[in-house]
Amino acid sequence: MVKIAQISCGTDYSGVQKEIEKAARTFGAEIVIPEADLDYIDEAYEKFGFNCASSSLKLMIARAMSIVEGKTDADAVFIATCFRCAEGALVRNEIRRFIQQNTRLPVVTYSFTERTKADELFIRMEALSTIVARKSILAREKQEGLTLGIDSGSTTTKVVLMEDNEVIGTGWLPTTDVIGSAEKGIEEALAGTGYTIKDLDGIGVTGYGRLTIGKHYGADLIQEELSVNSKGAVFLADHQKGEATVLDIGGMDNKVITVNDGIPDNFTMGGICAGASGRFLEITARRLGVEIDELGSLAMKGDYQKAMLNSYCIVFGIQDLVTALAAGVSREDAAAAACHSVAEQVYEQQLQEIDVREPLIQVGGTSLIEGLVKAVSDILGGIDVIVPPYSQHIGAVGAALLVSGMKDISEG
Numbered sequence: 001m002v003k004i005a006q007i008s009c010g011t012d013y014s015g016v017q018k019e020i021e022k023a024a025r026t027f028g029a030e031i032v033i034p035e036a037d038l039d040y041i042d043e044a045y046e047k048f049g050f051n052c053a054s055s056s057l058k059l060m061i062a063r064a065m066s067i068v069e070g071k072t073d074a075d076a077v078f079i080a081t082c083f084r085c086a087e088g089a090l091v092r093n094e095i096r097r098f099i100q101q102n103t104r105l106p107v108v109t110y111s112f113t114e115r116t117k118a119d120e121l122f123i124r125m126e127a128l129s130t131i132v133a134r135k136s137i138l139a140r141e142k143q144e145g146l147t148l149g150i151d152s153g154s155t156t157t158k159v160v161l162m163e164d165n166e167v168i169g170t171g172w173l174p175t176t177d178v179i180g181s182a183e184k185g186i187e188e189a190l191a192g193t194g195y196t197i198k199d200l201d202g203i204g205v206t207g208y209g210r211l212t213i214g215k216h217y218g219a220d221l222i223q224e225e226l227s228v229n230s231k232g233a234v235f236l237a238d239h240q241k242g243e244a245t246v247l248d249i250g251g252m253d254n255k256v257i258t259v260n261d262g263i264p265d266n267f268t269m270g271g272i273c274a275g276a277s278g279r280f281l282e283i284t285a286r287r288l289g290v291e292i293d294e295l296g297s298l299a300m301k302g303d304y305q306k307a308m309l310n311s312y313c314i315v316f317g318i319q320d321l322v323t324a325l326a327a328g329v330s331r332e333d334a335a336a337a338a339c340h341s342v343a344e345q346v347y348e349q350q351l352q353e354i355d356v357r358e359p360l361i362q363v364g365g366t367s368l369i370e371g372l373v374k375a376v377s378d379i380l381g382g383i384d385v386i387v388p389p390y391s392q393h394i395g396a397v398g399a400a401l402l403v404s405g406m407k408d409i410s411e412g
Contacts, residue, residue, distance in 0.1 A: 002029040002132045004125070005074035005105075007063045007095060009056040010082045014114045020078070023121035027129040034072040036062035050094050057081075057091045064095040068102045076106045076128040083111040097355060100266060106131040107266045109353055123269070127226040131264055138227060138263050140405040141240045145201035148189065149400030150182055150217075151225070151393070152209030155251030155278070156365060159185035160396035161193060162404075169193045170393055178209040179216055204228075204403030206395045221403040225395050230257040230264040232398025233361045236388035243357040247376065248364040248394070249346060251278045256350045258357055268353040276345035278366040280314050284338040287321055288331045292369070295335055299371025302332030304340035317341065336371060343375035351380070361386045363394040 004024055011017040024031045036044065036059060044065035045058045052058060060081075066072045079096055081088030089111065096109050108124045131138065143162045151158040152175060159171035159182070171188030175181050186197060204221035205214045206228040214222035233246040246257040246264075254276060257267040285295040307324040309317055317338075324334055360383060366372055367387045377385045390397055 002075050002129045003032050004029050004076045004078050004128055005034055005067055005072055006031050006078050007060050008080040009060055009088055016112050016116045019116055019118040022118040023125040027126045029125060029129045034063035034066040036066055052087055052091055054087060060091060064098055075132040078108055080110040080112050083113055123224050126224040130223060130227050137402050137405045138231060143401040143404045145404050146199060147202045147400045147404045148200050149396035150205045150213055151395030152178055152207035152213050154208050157181040157185045158393045158396040159189040160393050160400050161189040162400040167390055178212050182213050202403040202406055204399030206399045220406045226255060226257060226267050227264055228398035229395050230259050231402055232394040233363050234259055234262050235401055236390055236397060237361045237386050245357045245360045247360060247362045249278055249366040250364055254346055254350055256354055258354055266354055268350045276342055276349060280317055280342060281338060283318055284321060288335060296369035296371040298332055299335035299339045302336030304336040306333040307337035309337040309341040339371040339375040343379045347379045358383055359386050363391045365392045367391040
């Protein structure tokens, strides 16, 4: 059983603890709480060298030290503090950095509310369990045979057909009926290849609809998108060795994943509101009278500083857009401001929760919006951002690649 060490503050008092444990059990993992007596708390706090007032946060530091010093047996680490506590957020990030610098354990950080439920934690716990239990598959660097990858996302369904390390067919369409969208995507991917679904060596599925689609097709691999997307990203960017950061600004939530030698070791996902999502850019494009794939080039011609769009809320963000246009702001400047707003919020809400490692690989449908890619680069001080080929099919590519390794395991 995968042991996930929990380092947290306030989960017992808020009623969240039982939800955390339920989420872990769902994916075959066990929550373990590192032990620390009073003398060890004082000793660990002194070693750590970060001042905080809360005794509960000092206990968090001691528990982190227990993991680093080998006093606690753990396969992964879950760090959580209340979203209302500013000091907790600072300590959470310092502990995350400390553990990553001194161990090779995968880590996820989380800011919980008093209403946090187990299903909100599922993908995080599943990812931690997957990284530990399927490390040999995640280390796979080459796709073999004929495999199909399906990524059933919140807004679009992507399908990729791969043969011997090459993409030979793709499908892309809006997600409506989950099974129906997958069926049409498979038809698109197989079209013109001479293959049928009966010829496949394996099917891998990921995304929000993975369980439904996986059951329908009897998929060989059903896996959450955090580990799958990171694998697809480093594969397509030809960066499976060394460190990298993967950024996926999605239609419903965002994912930031740090990777070391193809294995994800830290990730954060979500966001305060849809103002930092691809959905906001879709609505912006519609309001500006352009298709979403035209928004990026329009933004490249504008100056984001001439329009103020920085609301976390998608409703107020669109209100800002309408107000700016009514005041005479050009469509180009409004498009640039929308891209900059999303990039800025992703930075504030998520990129500051990790240590960005270059190169930054931007993936997902929004990676095709060049104005957004430029805005992300600008926010991060002008670093190079890689947008690999088939970046919008990243989850499907990762699924097709990883499922080709399932045969080796079953034969072994």
